[in-house]
Amino acid sequence: MRQLRERFADAPILLVEDDVVNQEVALAMLGDTGLMVDIASNGSEAVELAAQRPYRLILMDLQMPVMDGLAATRAIRAAGIGDSVAIVAMTANAFEEDRRRCEEAGMNDFVAKPVAPEVLYATLLKWLTREASIGAPPAAAPAAGPAVAADVAAQPPVDIDAAVNLLGMEPDKFYALIGKFLASARTELPRLDAAIAQGDGKTLSSVSHRLKSPARTLGASGLGDLFETLERSHPDMAKAATTLQQIRTALNQFARLLDDRMSQRGRSEG
The missing domain is CATH 1.20.120.160 (HPT domain)
Structure with missing residues (x-):
């Protein structure tokens, strides 16, 4: 977190998340990084905001109302308004199929929710440090957890x-x-x-x-x-x-x- 604050204070990023609790948790984790965080509650809002401001990075939830994260990412890439912005998927579904869908939509990386602060900070630092590249493969998704017990x-x-x-x-x-x-x-x-x-x-x-x-x-x-x-x-x-x-x-x-x-x-x- 210290490196983020020292090297990227005031860098604009966009958090795209429809759940209020997840928004507040993410803002709490990002609060001491010095990053300037805007919030979009669905993919449609994300596309509009990305057209208005040159974000350095977008944290994108996948499943949202109005427009999901995959459709929003495709729209941002197709419009040419996010050619250099890194788009990182944040999703509760951490499976290989989801990773492939993110890559095909034009996302750069993939983290599973709930996200540990150190994982989030490392991912932010990774993509803020270097230029994002459209189609760069996301990191391998974590293996699926054990089957859920019924009781x-x-x-x-x-x-x-x-x-x-x-x-x-x-x-x-x-x-x-x-x-x-x-x-x-x-x-x-x-x-x-x-x-x-x-x-x-x-x-x-x-x-x-x-x-x-x-x-x-x-x-x-x-x-x-x-x-x-x-x-x-x-x-x-x-x-x-x-x-x-x-x-x-x-x-x-x-x-x-x-x-x-x-x-x-x-x-x-x-």
Whole structure:
């Protein structure tokens, strides 16, 4: 991070991310780098902003509403407005197929979410240091993780402390992000119920995909895995219904843990 601050302070970069929690986490990690960060909430906004400002680098989510990251990258490259800008994919799907799709769209690199700060800083330094080249192959994607267990009790535990330490955030700010995530996830539960009832695999996949990354970023890796199971459950709607019930249980557990942590913090400060 020190090299970024010393060598590239005020360099303009664009963060393209539709999820508010992921936006805030990324901004927290980038806050001390000295980089000037603009935000686009979808690919269409990214194309418009890239046409208005000569960014040094673009961090691009893949799955977004309105226009996804692949389409946005192709549009930026085709318009000639981003011939020299490095475009780095940030995605919760870290598979070889996704890496190939990123390369074909004209992206330069690929990092999997949740992104550790040191990985993000190294990637930024790599592409800000040298000229981006259209079609330069992304780094090899990490191997896919083990199969997700069906029983929520078998999921990895929620580890808020590890997530706070990893991201280097103040606990109160981190707890506020968890609260936002829980509110967002609970708002989406009726949509997921309806999608299962209607056999709507598209909605089931898009909503689950959007929620799995912030869950993992905030330390609830087991909950993130459940959202990934739900994302891939279509057309088995019986499995989807079972997974959604496990997600409800995991969300309640996460909320209780957050309440305990906030109560403990209140008592220690009192």
